[in-house]
Amino acid sequence: MAIFRTEDTKGKKEDLASFITMITRDETPFLSSVGNKKATAVFHEWQTDELAAPAANAQAEGSDFSASAVANTSTVRAGNYSQILTKHIQVSKTLDSVSKAGRNSEFAYQMKKKGTELKRDLEHALVGSRQVTNGSGGADGVAANAGRTMGGFQSCAAAGLTSAGATAGTHSLALSDVDEVMQRVYEEGGKATVLMMSPSQKRNFSALAQAVTGTRRNLDEKGSIRQSVELYESDFGLVKVVPNYIQGLANSIDKSDGLGGATDVLVYDPSWWSMANLRPLHTADVGTQGDSTTAMMIEETTLECRNTFASGMISGIGAIQA
Secondary structure, eight states: OOOOOGGGOSOOOOOOOSOOOOOOOOOOHHHHHSEEEEOOSSEEEEEEOOOOOOOOOOOOTTOOOOGGGOOOOOOEEEEEEOEEEEEEEEEETTTTTSOOSSOSOHHHHHHHHHHHHHHHHHHHHHHHOOOOBOSSSSTTOOOTTOOOBOOOHHHHOOSOEEOTTOOTTOEEEOHHHHHHHHHHHHHTTOOOOEEEEOHHHHHHHHHHHHHHHTOOOEEOTTSOEEOOOOEEEETTEEEEEEEOGGGGOGGGSOOTTSOOGGGOEEEEOGGGEEEEEEEEEEEEEEEEETTEEEEEEEEEEEEEESOGGGOEEEESEEEEOO
């Protein structure tokens, strides 16, 4: 007689695990390294100033006041536009009523997921945006009512080091590049403490540093082999070498000058940077639309660079060299 097999019965239960896996990274290294403050306008402004360069100063005894010797200079106003970031959620009432594996509420699950995505979008703007637009159709040349775009790190850092005529990936990173930018920042009165770069450039930097020092690996007391370089001591201070996976997404980052975030090394002191929040991350309850529940996650913020000369950038890097 024929064997009665599993495929012949109609009463089988599904075997679906009660969890959901998602292989992704949710860190925001640059955003996590800077502070937060309140903004009160869509164009957030601050002032910078600088001391006169050191000069010879020897006066005759009893010399009189001279109006011509007065050299007062005004402060400089700097600013950045706020950028509105949103995520939209819409879930049918039926979907939130049926039994589901891995979550009880589909709406709550989507809210958590979209919140993580929005923070990644913000990090994307911070480490890759080189253009600032006001969304008014004015001098920026963008269409009326277009979304305002904040300037990210690259649009704010003034002491960047770029090879002449470089395009993405044509300049070989050298330790002298790091030292040069560190020196420029130091001479302006700052002290960089972080080198931030894409994952591939982090590997390049470790290989470069090891090649220069002649050390390929370090065997610690536990027998673990350490190949990475996490701290680099230059002539102008100790810096932490930090990989940023979002910088590695070169194709999806604004490249208005022909370069991408994957080809940049950000050299900065986090204390000179801050997020200025006009509207902190919040949920706007749109309510029920027909037979579904809807909501919007909204954040309006901008990047404050308290002084552009406290940071620098190495751009257009590709391979490594000693």
